[in-house]
Amino acid sequence: MKTLILPEVIKNNTSQFSFYEQLQFAKNRVDLLEKHRVQHSLRNNTEEYQLVFKLLPALIHYNFPELPAYVRGAPHGIYAFEKQDLPIDCISQILPKNFQLPEHKSPSVFDGMYVMGSIGSITQTSFSDLDIWLCYSTELSEEQLFLLNQKLEFVKYWAQELNVEVNFYLMNPKAFKAYQYHSDVTEEHNGSAQHFFLLDEFYRSAIRLAGKRILWLHVPESKLSYQKILDNAVKDNQLNLDEWVDFGDFSSLALGEYFGASLWQLYKGIESPHKSAIKILLLESYAENYAKTNLISKKFKNILLSEKEENYHFDPYLEMLDMVTEYLTTRKELQRLDRLRECFYIKAMEGQIDECKRSALLDLVKKWNWDEQKLELLDMRGGWKIKQAMLHQEMLVELLLQSYRNLIQFARKFHINPSILAQDTDVLMRKLYSIFEVVPGKIPLINRNIADNLSEDEVTFVEVCEGVSTKSGWYLVNHAPLSTYDSTTRHVQYQKNLTKLVAWAYFNGVITVTTQVYLVSQSIDLDTLRQFITDLRLHFPTEAPKMEFMDLYHPNEIRNLIVTVNLLKDPTRHLSASTKLDVSQINLFNLGSSEQGIIGQISIIYRNMWNEIMTQHFEGNDVALRALKFISNKIYRSSAPPKSVNVFSYSRLLRSELHKLVVELVGRCITVQTGSIFQRLPSQTLQVIGKKWHLVFDSHLALKDIIQEDENVTRKELIVPREICNFASEGFLQFFFEDNQDGSFQVYVLDKQNHVECYYCDGDKENKVKQLSLLYARNNEGQDNIGSFNFPQFYQLLKQNDAITIVPFQSRQHREYLALQQNSL
Structure with a gap:
């Protein structure tokens, strides 16, 4: 340089x-x-x-x-x-x-x-x-x-x-x-x-x-x-x-800024992972030398204003690299150092490269003692396929999260109160949670900035039964079937059920319209699998809609929904076409008068408002009821209905009848929750595996509270404002402040499963927020979830014109409301 x-x-x-x-x-x-x-x-x-x-x-x-x-x-x-x-x-x-x-x-x-x-x-x-x-x-x-x-x-x-x-x-x-x-x-x-x-x-x-x-x-x-x-x-x-x-x-x-700055770099790492990995490591090196932090800007200024002759690059990124290199070398963390250098090289090699820059980068590479194979691999990043992209993403995520963990430990060491405002913590945490948090049913997505094209020419879905050295489930390999191969060691991805594996391959761009799909299975035929992939491709775009930041202020409700019926377990497969069946709507869940259900499996794929792709799989005698209960719990009260809802039935017999019934039940479930059509509908009794169940569609009660056996139907009374129930999201510890006229306030506390407790408080709410954040950090000290992003979330209930709205604590809406209240005094 x-x-x-x-x-x-x-x-x-x-x-x-x-x-x-x-x-x-x-x-x-x-x-x-x-x-x-x-x-x-x-x-x-x-x-x-x-x-x-x-x-x-x-x-x-x-x-x-x-x-x-x-x-x-x-x-x-x-x-x-x-x-x-x-x-x-x-x-x-x-x-x-x-x-x-x-x-x-x-x-x-x-x-x-x-x-x-x-x-x-x-x-x-x-x-x-x-x-x-x-x-x-x-x-x-x-x-x-x-x-x-x-x-x-x-x-x-x-x-x-x-x-x-x-x-x-x-x-x-x-x-x-x-x-x-x-x-x-x-x-x-x-x-x-x-x-x-x-x-x-x-x-x-x-x-x-x-x-x-x-x-x-x-x-x-x-x-x-x-x-x-x-x-x-x-x-x-x-x-x-x-x-x-x-x-x-x-x-x-302020010490507290290390926490907010690390969150921000993790957030920026979603779109620019290599640049953010460099910057968050710089923050870590700054923290290591606290309180004698040698900021790069100060170093540059001292050299610039020196009266001696100076010969210096004044390149902020080269200086970041030098500072972090010294930090990691001192700590003998050579693997992290090598990963940092990979990030730096990739960041610098994007786009068109002039000869001067190429020469400077090659000089760096020689100092790093990289071999030709490593250099060639990084230079060929545009041609990476899924296996290499997965390895690189795993490295990047670990690099980012390790710095985040170290900065959290630094915060605990100095008992730091984060200087970041509460509403900014909430919105950043929710976004980071949606990207980095690993939860059951979630499809892990490969960052599009890692590789341009992950599509494969050929893929094979392989079903494997339980064995001595194998897990039962589904394996994806990125080639056509071979006469002999071990899918469990050469596979690209494994999932317990087929629906999630297909969704993973589809949303990561591994299978496209040109991919040749093969199948090794006794449970499903190739035509049905291909039809499922086609239905997914025609009705569920891989490209996520642009997410507005206001979306993060809302529960992660369903935006696009697909429901599949009898994809793998189809009870009608074992019936002859001449079998007489009672196809009335009320008894359609059963095969005639037998105890065998006619719906053997329901799988759900949905994209929520935070652009997570989630799946849920149901089997068993009460599969339909459990699936409806799940959908009801994910459709929040008075929210907008999903932008798209599609039901696909893959039954050999009664395909259209099952499709019609499930479409109607899913539609009723959604419209009752969103309040868009039905206000009050009569209950419907369904005969399911020898028991009568009441399915009550009521705009004032959640489906989860009213799907009960006929002999024990109960209704729960809400113990908190309905707006909180409609707003709450699973997975987070949430605090809702409600002000009283005498200056005191209630705090409604919802845990990660949305169980509720209520407390009467007085004093300074901002101090309460800081105390609760510190208490959370101490309670989680030493636990394995230190890299988790489900930090406490804080909200304020605002009462205006006999209506209650919920906004993030200290958000612009909250500050404007307080100013309006103050001016009215």
Whole structure:
């Protein structure tokens, strides 16, 4: 990697620089660094990328109809931006012929515009986004913010048309320093999850595109506090703060931020696993050296402002690699170090590679003593198939979770209260739970960023009976049947039941419309298996819908549902076509007057609101009732009905009759729960294996409470507000706060199985949240679930106009409600 050479400072006398002189010296050094980084960013990149990079400041500074991204009345203008700053060769490409840009006369809204992240580093690729901090200090009204966001969306769209991704972050330095978070967690915004670590990344990688300089970069480290240095300089008239952007220093770096920052990196690891693995390991190395954490941004600044000659790369990603390498080497964790290097190499090798970067990476590879086989495997990542992709994902997940576990142990060691706000913890935990948590019935999905195409030309589903060295169940092998092979050792995937195995192969893209499917089984024929796969492909898309963050504030209710009947265990297979059957709806669960059920198996596949793919398999005499009870429990009260519901019957006989009956029962179950059609329906009595069962469809009672034997029908009274019952999700410890008029409050506590307890409390709720979080951590100390993401969730009941709504504790909705209540006093 090409380094930046900084010449030694030659002084005419031995006296120290005045603060003003120090600023002038620092300006020259920072200018050299930014020029160095811009050259690296633009070198060998596409013309489209260079055009976007150079014109972004102009599109933010000007707002004329002749320019892209014009929005009437939108805030615009960057401090000290001049027409001569415009790249003439670029601006002429987007302006009408002979059009002259007029002078910008209105006051500038924005203090500065900066790009940060991997831009200009060895890991910048043709796929790298441009992450832009757009800084402002003036108050913007709701209307102005709306118009500004419109303009920024138009700028992003213009860049997308040129195949460049741009992300804007509106930053108010004053609010940032005061920890005033005006945004909850979103796909790109980290809410309160990290503060100083975000600032560390900004300071170590920022390139000023236009506007004011970044003050912290120009002020050397000193025994005096950063704020004291500034106060003295202002007092001596050597510093005008209005000419600078200042996000503050790291004097208030909080221990609790390690927890939130680790959650955020795990979350980002869903889309960018290799980059996040590097960053979370950096956090771990920072924690190891607490409280003498040597932040990269501080190291860069010390070298940059040194008066000695320096020859240094100033590459934030190379420095992350060096710091984590030293940390893992000291701990003798060489396997994790090798995995880190794999992540770094893959991150740097994405997209088009110029010769300078390739040479720098090969120099690193030689130092790592990698053999040709390993290098070839990583270079061929685009051609990886399912086995290699699974191995790589397992490595990545373990690397991420091991750092997370270590940071949790660090938090416990120092008895840390997480600085992350409760609502941000909830939303991040729920997303991480949906991706990383292993629960029964869940289909593990391969990250699409690991390999492009996992489809196989041929696959064989093999049913195996219990043996001395084999588990009974279903095995998938990625080739056609062979005369002799051991499916249990050469298989790609094993599952206890066929439905889950097919779902795993389908949703991971292993089987597609072109895959040749084979079968080795005594329980199902190949035509039926192929029909099941076709039904799945035609009615359940593999591509998950884009999940909105508000979805994470709701229970993980069913979004798409498939119900299969008698796929494997079909009681009608053993009957002749001439067998006389009573096909009336009431007795259709039974074969004539016999004790044998006509439904031998029901399997359920569904995608929930958190985009998890879940399966459930039912066999036995009461299979239909248990399946209906399960569906009822997963359809939350007053929620929207699933977007798609499909029932498929694979019975040899009575196929259409069974299909019609199950469709009707599933439909009634859903509509009663969602309240979309039925308000009250008469109960229906079904004869199932010699017993009469009442199936009561009632919009006020859960099906699980009312499927009882006829002799013992009972109804449970709700002991908590109905809204809590409708909202609660299994798998989490949940706390719901309900305020009383005297300032006290109830806490409804639901465990992971949704069992309820209620407590009367007074005092500070925020302290209660911290105490409960610490209590949870202590109770789980030393347990194997330290990498689990089912941390406590906290919610607030809001009463407005005789209605109750539930929102995350300390969320924007909660804060706005409290402000409204305060104003009404």
